[in-house]
Amino acid sequence: MEPIATGLVAVGDVLAPESSSTGGRPARWAATGRSGGVSVAPYESLNLADYVGDDHDAVRANRARLAAALGLRADRLVVMDAVHGADVATVEAPGVAPTADALVTRTPGLAIVALGADCVPIALIGDDGRTVAVAHCGWRGLVADVVGAVVARMEGLGSGVQRVVLGPAVCGFCYPVPVERADEVRAACPGDVAAAALVTCADGQPGIDVRSGVMARLGTLGVAAGTVEWAGGCTVEDPSLFSFRRDGVTGRQGIAAVRAG
Numbered sequence: 001m002e003p004i005a006t007g008l009v010a011v012g013d014v015l016a017p018e019s020s021s022t023g024g025r026p027a028r029w030a031a032t033g034r035s036g037g038v039s040v041a042p043y044e045s046l047n048l049a050d051y052v053g054d055d056h057d058a059v060r061a062n063r064a065r066l067a068a069a070l071g072l073r074a075d076r077l078v079v080m081d082a083v084h085g086a087d088v089a090t091v092e093a094p095g096v097a098p099t100a101d102a103l104v105t106r107t108p109g110l111a112i113v114a115l116g117a118d119c120v121p122i123a124l125i126g127d128d129g130r131t132v133a134v135a136h137c138g139w140r141g142l143v144a145d146v147v148g149a150v151v152a153r154m155e156g157l158g159s160g161v162q163r164v165v166l167g168p169a170v171c172g173f174c175y176p177v178p179v180e181r182a183d184e185v186r187a188a189c190p191g192d193v194a195a196a197a198l199v200t201c202a203d204g205q206p207g208i209d210v211r212s213g214v215m216a217r218l219g220t221l222g223v224a225a226g227t228v229e230w231a232g233g234c235t236v237e238d239p240s241l242f243s244f245r246r247d248g249v250t251g252r253q254g255i256a257a258v259r260a261g
């Protein structure tokens with residue numbers, strides 16, 4: 001793969017497991033933050049979302065920079081249109097962004113991208129040397145179980161999970177919620193997941209730590225904790241990240257996954 005460009009929070013390559021056939025290809029994931037793009041305030045600067053009021057040409061240029069960082073042409077990027085649900089779209093060619101909160105592909109050289117600005121952008125690398133996936137998960141995603149849905153889709157395609165990367169997201173202490181919302185999470189999620197996701201903020205109000213909830217849900221699905229890494233800190237606390245809770249009108253960062261072409 002090509003060298004890494006600047007403007008990324010973190011990037012990593014995952015070698016295909018030895019258990020995969022000789023056709024197994026390495027995968028790359030990349031998590032973005034605010035810096036390294038061309039958008040102007042309040043979207044400065046690497047905003048990847050075309051639905052937040054930013055200039056579309058700027059968004060196109062920013063997406064091209066992400067593609068370049070992955071060693072790809074700009075037209076090899078598929079960005080999801082997330083709606084806080086649990087629908088999973090399998091995409092095998094570039095084109096219109098599917099409305100779904102998780103994307104799965106087995107097409108080499110096709111990068112799939114999940115966006116967020118407090119919600120967790122997730123990259124999942126399959127253990128078959130072919131499959132990669134991305135997902136977007138906030139508290140609604142925990143309740144709808146988008147994580148379970150995307151892992152199930154990967155399994156349906158014959159792939160387990162080799163590596164998971166959780167991109168920048170709001171931490172539980174910066175995400176106080178009404179008691180009723182905490183109750184909703186507790187009612188909908190497995191006990192281990194709710195226990196991991198629900199925290200108590202400084203003023204005694206409940207908070208939701210979505211990344212910890214996602215990690216716990218992966219654990220209930222048999223994905224070992226050592227398989228999961230966190231890239232980037234708390235979006236509210238770190239000014240180098242986009243945060244909807246902190247700033248309201250703002251851009252979106254993202255996480256991309258691609259199998260080598």
Ligand SMILES: [Zn+2]
Pocket residue numbers: 170171172173174234235236237
């Ligand atoms: Zn925080």
